[in-house]
Structures are given as C-alpha cells and as structure tokens.
Amino acid sequence: MSTIPRSGTPATSSVFADGEISFWYQEIGLPARRPALPGVLEVDVALVVGGCTALWTAYYLKQAQPDLRIAVLEKEFAGFGASGRNGGRLSAEPPGRMRRYARTHGREAAVALQREMFSSVDEVVRVAAEEGIEADIRKDGLLHVAINAAQERRLRERLPVLRAEGWGEDDLVELDRDRLAERVRIAGARSALWSPHCARIQPAKLVRGLADAVERMGVAVHEGTEVTEIRPRRAVTTHGTVRATYVIRAWRGSPPGCAATAGSGCP
Known part of the structure; x- marks a missing residue:
C-alpha cells in the first residue's frame, strides 16, 4: 500500500494513508472489537460514545461508588474518535x-x-x-x-x-x-x-488502556453499538434500548454521527 498525498503536499510515509483511523493506531494496530449490546439493558449510568470523556467519567464513578451499574455505548470501538486521533x-x-x-x-x-x-x-x-x-x-x-x-x-x-x-x-x-x-x-x-x-502521550494506547481499566472495574463497554436516539432515561441503540437513571452525552471532540468521529449516532 502506498500513500496518496493531497495535492501539493509530499507523502511522508510509504505505509500509511489518510483515513486509516489515525497515525497512533497505525503504530499499535486496530483492536479486536468488544461485544455489542446483547439487547435490552437496565443500568444506573449510560455513557454515550466511548472516548476519554466517557471512560474517565466511568472510572471515577466506579471509584466513588463501586456498585454502580455503568454501560459505555460506542458505535465503532472505544477510542475510535477524537480520543484516539489527537495531537498526543x-x-x-x-x-x-x-x-x-x-x-x-x-x-x-x-x-x-x-x-x-x-x-x-x-x-x-x-x-x-x-x-x-x-x-x-x-x-x-x-x-x-x-x-x-x-x-x-x-x-x-x-x-x-x-x-x-x-x-x-x-x-x-x-x-x-x-x-x-x-x-x-x-x-x-x-x-x-x-x-x-x-x-x-500515545493517545490510542492511553484510551485503550483506560477502556481495559474500567472494564476490569466492572463497567460494561459495548462496542459496535450505535445510539440512534436519546430520550429521558433512555438510550435507543441498534441492538436494543438501554434504560438508565442517568444518560450522559459523553462526547467532546464533535457530536456523534459527525464524519470526524463517526460516533454513536445523533441524539
């Protein structure tokens, strides 16, 4: 595979082409996908989009109250969006x-x-x-x-x-x-x-490591799960509805559904 440079700019790598998630994933490779939401789910907190905003929120919520039932819902994989493709x-x-x-x-x-x-x-x-x-x-x-x-x-x-x-x-x-x-x-x-x-930092390593950490704490991270609608105490996904006391819109880089992040659906 060769790099196809934009007009007027030189190719800087013979093995990396624009559009392959990010430079950082070129180094570590794309992760295996976690299982998608298996169906209807009831939790205390549902976090929409699996980037740093969601994962850090889940981390500190679990530390503060370990018995909380928390689910992270991500269309692609945790760290696919801005959290895995920033400036390092x-x-x-x-x-x-x-x-x-x-x-x-x-x-x-x-x-x-x-x-x-x-x-x-x-x-x-x-x-x-x-x-x-x-x-x-x-x-x-x-x-x-x-x-x-x-x-x-x-x-x-x-x-x-x-x-x-x-x-x-x-x-x-x-x-x-x-x-x-x-x-x-x-x-x-x-x-x-x-x-x-x-x-x-190597941002892809950080966000993937953080996803592993919250999963060890008992947070459910559902990848391949697009949120198509957010309602009061509901996150409607392509694999079922998640009922939650709190639904947190946990994106920062850009709203879900935008080309920049290909996140988890527009609310």
Missing part, C-alpha cells in the same frame, strides 16, 4: 481564553478551573502508572518559542494576563535565549515561555 499532548492549557469562563462563572471559578487543569496532568500520569497503562508518557513540559520581535512582544504582553488567570511563577517560566538553548536549540529563537504542566 496532555496539556493544562484551556480550550479558549479563560476570560470567557470568567464572564459566565466569575474570575475565582475560572482560576480554580485552571488550577484543576494543572493537577489533572499529574492525575492522568498517576492513574496510568497505577492501572498499568503503557501510553509512552513523558512529562517534559510545554514551550512557546518566539523567533522574531513581534512574537517576543506578544509573549511578554500575554504573560501578566496569564499570571492573573492562575499561572504562577512555577507554572509558567520565562526563558531567555541561553536558558532556552539548554532545553532545545531552534534557529533564530529569541525567548520562550515554559510550563511544566504538559506531557507527551
């Missing part, structure tokens, strides 16, 4: 500017959210070690590098804003040219901001 970066940076959260929930809540995001990076690393999830995790931090005067000015202007949003001196460190060169050498680099709150 476990970062504490928020999705968007924190001022948006402050407008709706207040500044203190926004800063508290940022602090929780810092601790979440270490929590993922901790859980992976505890559950024996080999996800090629390496926590070396994150760099924003300025290679011209305009970029350097923007970094410096942004710094006091980030300080006000909860990034302390240990959370975000200014590096001059020499201190940056001790970490990485980039042609023309002038300065940088470095944060320790970031790790490299």
Whole structure:
C-alpha cells in the first residue's frame, strides 16, 4: 500500500494513508472489537460514545461508588474518535481564553478551573502508572518559542494576563535565549515561555488502556453499538434500548454521527 498525498503536499510515509483511523493506531494496530449490546439493558449510568470523556467519567464513578451499574455505548470501538486521533499532548492549557469562563462563572471559578487543569496532568500520569497503562508518557513540559520581535512582544504582553488567570511563577517560566538553548536549540529563537504542566502521550494506547481499566472495574463497554436516539432515561441503540437513571452525552471532540468521529449516532 502506498500513500496518496493531497495535492501539493509530499507523502511522508510509504505505509500509511489518510483515513486509516489515525497515525497512533497505525503504530499499535486496530483492536479486536468488544461485544455489542446483547439487547435490552437496565443500568444506573449510560455513557454515550466511548472516548476519554466517557471512560474517565466511568472510572471515577466506579471509584466513588463501586456498585454502580455503568454501560459505555460506542458505535465503532472505544477510542475510535477524537480520543484516539489527537495531537498526543496532555496539556493544562484551556480550550479558549479563560476570560470567557470568567464572564459566565466569575474570575475565582475560572482560576480554580485552571488550577484543576494543572493537577489533572499529574492525575492522568498517576492513574496510568497505577492501572498499568503503557501510553509512552513523558512529562517534559510545554514551550512557546518566539523567533522574531513581534512574537517576543506578544509573549511578554500575554504573560501578566496569564499570571492573573492562575499561572504562577512555577507554572509558567520565562526563558531567555541561553536558558532556552539548554532545553532545545531552534534557529533564530529569541525567548520562550515554559510550563511544566504538559506531557507527551500515545493517545490510542492511553484510551485503550483506560477502556481495559474500567472494564476490569466492572463497567460494561459495548462496542459496535450505535445510539440512534436519546430520550429521558433512555438510550435507543441498534441492538436494543438501554434504560438508565442517568444518560450522559459523553462526547467532546464533535457530536456523534459527525464524519470526524463517526460516533454513536445523533441524539
């Protein structure tokens, strides 16, 4: 099999073609499918779409209350969507500017959210070690590098804003040219901001390992099970209806049914 490059772009691999789930699954191979929903089911919590949002929710729910009956419902396989095809970066940076959260929930809540995001990076690393999830995790931090005067000015202007949003001196460190060169050498680099709150991961390994972990805890993970409709306390699937006290729409990357994730059906 050969790679067919997009127009104007070179092929970077002779064995990987766009559309084969993701680069990360090219490395580890596609998983064997778990059994589909066998029919009508009654649980306490039904989680629609089997990505990180659902699996982490199931993990902590089971830890808090081990007797909960929890089912994860996924059209393809756990980690098929955005959770298994992201950039491989476990970062504490928020999705968007924190001022948006402050407008709706207040500044203190926004800063508290940022602090929780810092601790979440270490929590993922901790859980992976505890559950024996080999996800090629390496926590070396994150760099924003300025290679011209305009970029350097923007970094410096942004710094006091980030300080006000909860990034302390240990959370975000200014590096001059020499201190940056001790970490990485980039042609023309002038300065940088470095944060320790970031790790490299192999996302497909992480999400598949997390699926195995919640299954060991007693969570039912039903793959090949498309959710076609969500009703109050009901998730209607192609294999039967799941009745649940709580039905959680557990997608984040994009809604189910979108081409980007090929998830578990639009509600």
